[in-house]
Amino acid sequence: MTVAVLCAALGDPTRAAMVERLSRGPASISELAAPHAMTLTAARKHVGVLVDAGWVERRKRGRVVTCRLRPEPFGELEGWLTDRRAFWTSALGRLGAVLDEEQP
Numbered sequence: 001m002t003v004a005v006l007c008a009a010l011g012d013p014t015r016a017a018m019v020e021r022l023s024r025g026p027a028s029i030s031e032l033a034a035p036h037a038m039t040l041t042a043a044r045k046h047v048g049v050l051v052d053a054g055w056v057e058r059r060k061r062g063r064v065v066t067c068r069l070r071p072e073p074f075g076e077l078e079g080w081l082t083d084r085r086a087f088w089t090s091a092l093g094r095l096g097a098v099l100d101e102e103q104p
Helices: 003-010 013-022 029-033 040-053 072-102
Strands: 056-061 064-069
Touching (some): 003 013, 003 040, 003 072, 013 029, 013 056, 013 064, 029 040, 029 064, 040 056, 040 064
Antiparallel strands (some): 056 064
């Protein structure tokens, strides 16, 4: 999955809250919907976006759909952030050096 897709899925506050809830362990779609003023259909759509982005895995047992976080996207996002941090730390360091040279 691309970082843009991963981040876009978390760009919605409801989906971000669902991921936060799932960080404490698996939950049913009903449990994920409960803190929000939404129907189960709306909650299923949000979960679908998270599944498509790779954040969540869902399993159906009988009539209950249970969701859990997948660890792989966290590694992808962490790697991307580490690369960006290294780039910007270097770039800002060079900028600081140039500005220091220009001051009397």
